[in-house]
Each structure stands twice: as C-alpha cells, then as structure tokens.
Amino acid sequence: MYAALFGSTLIGTAADTDLRRGDADFRSRNGDVSITSAFPGGRMNRCTQINDDTFAITIAPESDPINDSAWYAFRIESQRKQTIRVLLHYVGGSHRYEPKISRDGETWQSATELISSASNSGQDVEMRIPVDAEPLWIAGQELLSTDEISQWSNQLTRLPYVAKKRIGRSVQGRDVEQLTITQSDDPDYVYLIARQHPPEVTGAIGMVHFVDALASDSEIAQRFRKRFAALVVPTVNPDGVHHGHWRCNANGVDLNRDWSHFTQPETQAVREQLLHCRRSGEDRLCLFVDFHSTYDDVFYIPAPNDRVFPAGFTRQWFAAIQNRFPRYDVAVDDNHNAHRSTSKAWVDRTLGVTAVTYEFGDETDRDTIQRVATGAAEEMMRLLLELPERKSPERKSHEQRSREKGSLLANQQTAPPTPRRQLPSQPRNQNPEIRLVSGVSDGEPAVVR
Ligand SMILES: [Zn+2]
Numbered sequence: 527m528y529a530a531l532f533g534s535t536l537i538g539t540a541a542d543t544d545l546r547r548g549d550a551d552f553r554s555r556n557g558d559v560s561i562t563s564a565f566p567g568g569r570m571n572r573c574t575q576i577n578d579d580t581f582a583i584t585i586a587p588e589s590d591p592i593n594d595s596a597w598y599a600f601r602i603e604s605q606r607k608q609t610i611r612v613l614l615h616y617v618g619g620s621h622r623y624e625p626k627i628s629r630d631g632e633t634w635q636s637a638t639e640l641i642s643s644a645s646n647s648g649q650d651v652e653m654r655i656p657v658d659a660e661p662l663w664i665a666g667q668e669l670l671s672t673d674e675i676s677q678w679s680n681q682l683t684r685l686p687y688v689a690k691k692r693i694g695r696s697v698q699g700r701d702v703e704q705l706t707i708t709q710s711d712d713p714d715y716v717y718l719i720a721r722q723h724p725p726e727v728t729g730a731i732g733m734v735h736f737v738d739a740l741a742s743d744s745e746i747a748q749r750f751r752k753r754f755a756a757l758v759v760p761t762v763n764p765d766g767v768h769h770g771h772w773r774c775n776a777n778g779v780d781l782n783r784d785w786s787h788f789t790q791p792e793t794q795a796v797r798e799q800l801l802h803c804r805r806s807g808e809d810r811l812c813l814f815v816d817f818h819s820t821y822d823d824v825f826y827i828p829a830p831n832d833r834v835f836p837a838g839f840t841r842q843w844f845a846a847i848q849n850r851f852p853r854y855d856v857a858v859d860d861n862h863n864a865h866r867s868t869s870k871a872w873v874d875r876t877l878g879v880t881a882v883t884y885e886f887g888d889e890t891d892r893d894t895i896q897r898v899a900t901g902a903a904e905e906m907m908r909l910l911l912e913l914p915e916r917k918s919p920e921r922k923s924h925e926q927r928s929r930e931k932g933s934l935l936a937n938q939q940t941a942p943p944t945p946r947r948q949l950p951s952q953p954r955n956q957n958p959e960i961r962l963v964s965g966v967s968d969g970e971p972a973v974v975r
Contacts, residue, residue, distance in 0.1 A: 545571045545586035545617060548770040554581070559610060559657070563600040565631070566671040567724075569770030570600040571617075579610045586617040588771045589778035594619045597725040597772050599665035601631075604657040611642075612653045619772065620648030623666030623725065624889055631661075634668040636889075667727035667888070672700065672764045675721075678734060679705055679760060682741055687751055693759070694795025697776035700764035702795045707741050708755030709748075714916060715803040716813040716906070719759040719796060719869065722781040723773055724766040726819035728886040732899040733760060733817040736884075739903035750907040753915075754812070757799065762792050782816070785872040796869075804877050812836060812910055814873040814881040819888055823898070824857040826883035828874040836913055839880045846905035847898070854898060 552561045552573035561581065563570035572584040585598045596619035604610065614621070621644060627637040640653045655664065663669065682688045687709045694702040720726075720733035740747055740756045761767055765776035774780050775790055784793045803811045812835070827840050840858075848856040873881035884902075886895050 545584065546588055547571065548588070552581070558605045559602065560604075561600055561602050563770065565599075565601065566673065566768050567665070567669045567770050568599045568601070569597050573600075576611075576613070579608060580613065581610060582613045582615060584615050584617060585619075587619060588766075588769065588774055590618045592618060593723075593773045593780070594622060595723065595725045595772050596620060596622050597666050597770055598623070599663070599669060599770055601661050601663045602655065602657050603659060603661050605659060607656075607658040609654055609656045612655055614651040614653060616649050616651075621651045622648075622888065625653065625664050626666070626668055628663040628665075628669070629660060631663050631669060632674075634663075634665075637664070640664070666725060668731075670727050670730050670767075672761050672767055675730070675734075675760045676703075679703065682707075682737075685741060688741055693799050694791055696763070696765045696792055697790070698765045698768075700768065702759065702762065702764065702792055704799060705737070705758040705760070706755055707737070707751060707758070709751040710753055710755065713755035713810075714753060714910075714913075715755050715757055715811045716815070716910070717757045717800055717803065717811060718815045718817070719762050720817035721761040721767060722763050722792075722816070722869070723818060724763055724769075724771045725773075726817075728888060728890055728892075728895060729817040729819040729884070730760070731892060732884065732886045732895050733758070735896045735899035736815075736817070736903040739900045740907065744904070746904055746907045746911075749911055754907075754910060757803065759796055759799075762796060764792075782818075782869060783867045785869050786867040793869075797872075800873065800877065804879070810916070811877065811879045812913065813839065813906065814870070814877075814879055816869045816881070816883050818883055818885045820885045822857065822885075822887045823855075823890055824859055824885045826870065826885060827858060827860050828871055828881060830860065831874055833878055834874055834880050835878055836880060836910075839909065840882060842909055843902075843906055846909060847902050850901050850905060851898060854894070 548569040548571060549564045550562070550570050550572055551564055553559070554575055559581070561570065561573050561583070562568070569585060570583050571586040574582050576582055583598075583600065585596055587596070596616045598614065602610070624636060624638045625640050626634045627640070628634045640655055642652045642654045644651045653664075655662070679690055682705060683690050687707060689706045690703055691706070692701045693704045696702060718733060718737065720730045737756065737758050740750065763775050763781050766774055769776070775792055777790060779790050781790060781793055784790050788794050788797055800811070800814070825840070825844060844856050844858055848854075868883070870881040870883045873879050
C-alpha cells in the first residue's frame with residue numbers, strides 16, 4: 527500500500543544531501559496542522575501532505591551506510607482536534623524504536639498503540655495520531671538533550687564532592703563535559719562514559735541512575751568516595767545528540783569505531799583523560815564502563831584477557847548483580863571480538879584495565895533500568911572496596927611523611943615491589959545463572975533467547 531503513497535519523488539537515498547539535515551518545518555495546505563523537528567534532538571528529514579489528514583514523513587540518517595538505529599523525533603500541533611495519519615518512511619534503515627509521546631517535551635509515556643500498521647521490511651510504518659492545539663512530541667525514545675543532562679549534572683555539582691569541567695569540544699564546538707565525584711585527594715579511578723551513539727537513550731538513563739548511586743548518601747557510596755573517584759562523561763557525542771543523529775558525530779564518524787586512530791575531537795578528549803588517570807599511578811584506573819543501548823540488556827566484555835586489572839572483576843560483578851536480582855536475567859557476551867576499534871577494546875588492550883560495555887534494552891522498562899543500574903553501581907562499589915589498598919609511591923609517602931615528622935633520618939629506601947592487587951576470592955555463589963550469549967556485536971540484534 528505504501529508504494530502507491532510514496533511516489534519515487536518522495537523516496538530519497540541517504541546520499542541525498544537534502545535528507546541529511548534532520549530538522550524540517552511543515553505546515554499543511556489549510557494551515558491546520560504543523561509538524562516540526564526544529565528542536566534539539568529532533569529528526570524529521572522531510573514532510574509532505576498526501577491528503578487532508580494524511581502526511582508522509584521521511585526519516586533518514588546523517589550518513590550511509592549506517593547502523594540501523596533509525597531515530598525520529600517531531601512535534602505536531604493541530605488547530606482542530608482530529609486524528610491524523612502519519613506515514614513514516616525510513617531511508618537507509620527500518621523501524622526500531624517504539625513511539626514515545628509527551629505533551630511538554632519532558633515527561634514521556636510509551637505509545638506503541640499509535641502504530642496501526644507496518645510493512646514487512648519495517649521501512650514503512652503507519653501511525654494514527656490524535657492531535658489538537660496542544661503540542662504533542664513523538665519520538666523514538668524520551669528526548670534526553672544535552673541541556674537536560676546538564677541540568678542533572680548541575681544539580682549534582684551542588685554536592686561538595688562533585689565537580690564538573692570541560693575536557694574538550696566537539697566538532698561543532700559543544701562542550702564535552704566530565705564530572706568528578708570523590709572525597710579523596712589520592713583516589714583510585716573508575717571511568718564512565720555514555721552517549722557515543724545519540725539514540726541510545728536507555729543507556730544514558732542507566733548511566734544517570736548508576737552515577738546517582740555513586741553520588742548518593744548511602745553508606746557504601748560514602749565509603750567508596752573516600753577511596754575512589756568516579757570520572758563521568760555523560761555525553762561523548764553532543765553534536766550527534768543535538769542533531770538527532772542515528773549514530774555518528776558531526777563529521778559522520780561512528781565514535782565507537784574511532785578508538786584506534788582517534789581522528790575525532792570527542793574521542794581524543796576522552797582518551798586524554800583516560801591516559802591521565804592511568805599515568806598518574808600503577809593500577810589507579812580500576813574500571814571503565816561505556817553505556818549504550820541495544821535490543822536487550824546485555825554486558826559486552828572483551829575476549830578473556832589474563833593481564834587485565836583487576837583480575838576476575840567482571841565475573842564477580844555480574845555474579846553479584848545476578849545474586850541481587852534473582853528474577854532479572856543478567857546476560858553477558860564475552861566473545862565480543864567483532865569490532866576492535868571500540869572504547870572497551872582500547873581500554874582493555876592498551877590500558878590493561880577491565881572494560882565493559884553496559885547495554886540497556888531499547889524498550890526495557892524504565893523502573894527496571896533504575897533498579898538494576900543502581901544495584902549494579904552498588905555491587906561495583908562493594909567489590910572495588912574489597913580490592914587491597916594501593917601501595918603506590920604517593921600513598922607510601924603519606925605514611926613516610928608521618929614517620930618523618932619524628933626523625934630527620936627518614937628511611938629513603940624504596941619499598942619492594944608489591945604484587946598486583948587482586949580481588950579476594952568470593953565466598954558467595956560463584957555460579958549464578960548468568961546468561962552467556964555469543965556472536966553479538968554492538969548495535970546489532972542480540973538474539974539471545
Ligand atoms: Zn551503542
């Protein structure tokens with residue numbers, strides 16, 4: 527049925543430069559209906575009127591070929607109350623994200639029921655949408671703009687142990703920001719990043735709850751901050767988020783495939799920070815987590831690497847999460863070799879530090895994301911606190927300093943080398959029901975059941 531409606535003049539290809547711009551403004555012939563994507567995160571590449579109440583919207587990616595994460599976000603107003611038909615046509619991709627709606631652009635609800643039919647290929651979807659004079663946002667996920675993330679991080683910086691700084695600028699000059707959460711002046715580090723891929727909103731939501739747990743006043747978080755610093759880059763790709771990109775930054779580069787050559791300012795900025803906390807002392811950087819979204823909740827970890835620090839951390843961490851949520855299915859893909867230019871692969875291989883890609887499902891219930899991300903953060907803190915304390919030259923000098931107060935003949939000998947810190951073996955259940963999946967690659971369907 528769609529072939530008839532989408533004449534060849536309406537169907538562009540992603541190479542059509544007109545379609546690369548994500549924002550468009552549309553007004554119906556009689557002026558009744560207006561549809562726009564001219565807002566941060568908006569994406570509607572073209573809109574045309576088919577008849578009085580039917581509109582064809584083209585959704586196209588910023589570059590081609592591209593990962594099939596077809597992001598759409600537009601806002602409709604209608605002078606009169608009516609139900610309109612929107613024919614969504616995807617160029618270079620297919621329907622992936624179930625619609626979410628909002629009346630204010632801030633509070634959202636799922637609206638799968640808007641979809642009245644879809645073609646087998648998923649390239650064409652029909653929505654029937656009740657509209658009126660009050661604006662109605664329709665998007666693939668909740669809009670989580672850089673402004674909203676900034677509001678959240680600004681709230682956090684009111685806490686005395688949270689600071690924020692700019693670590694670089696994006697291609698288009700937007701700030702790439704990093705939070706530091708610590709109450710130690712000689713901390714070990716965990717490094718967290720999110721939103722390399724703009725539509726992966728559930729990953730960003732997971733990151734927010736994870737970080738909230740690290741900044742909370744819980745007993746474990748207070749102990750954690752006395753020894754560790756969490757460094758957090760909530761939005762690695764602010765340009766892509768702003769323009770409603772499906773995948774890439776403003777140069778059309780998939781940032782999570784840029785971790786070999788570091789051709790982009792965003793990945794360069796994060797690498798510099800990671801190298802800094804790695805350089806500042808042996809085994810200071812204890813964990814790297816990169817938050818993403820895919821079809822189901824899953825942890826991606828690099829192929830087993832005996833030299834990685836801290837040894838055995840991921841297995842213990844995932845077991846702890848599974849023990850904590852017995853009815854939640856912790857899925858792990860430990861055979862994730864497909865792409866060698868990801869953040870996780872680089873941190874694992876080059877820094878020798880445990881690196882995890884933490885994926886939340888596109889449609890995972892948001893309360894579940896909050897519960898599991900908070901629990902995962904608490905289990906991470908508990909396990910890292912079980913690591914033996916670092917005996918770095920810096921820390922040693924603190925001990926020496928206090929001794930030296932009483933003696934001018936301070937012992938100048940260097941300490942014998944200490945063995946690499948290892949997590950103590952865990953008394954708790956080592957074989958919980960973690961689901962191992964294989965052959966899943968980032969951004970592709972995780973066929974796991
Ligand atoms: Zn991703």
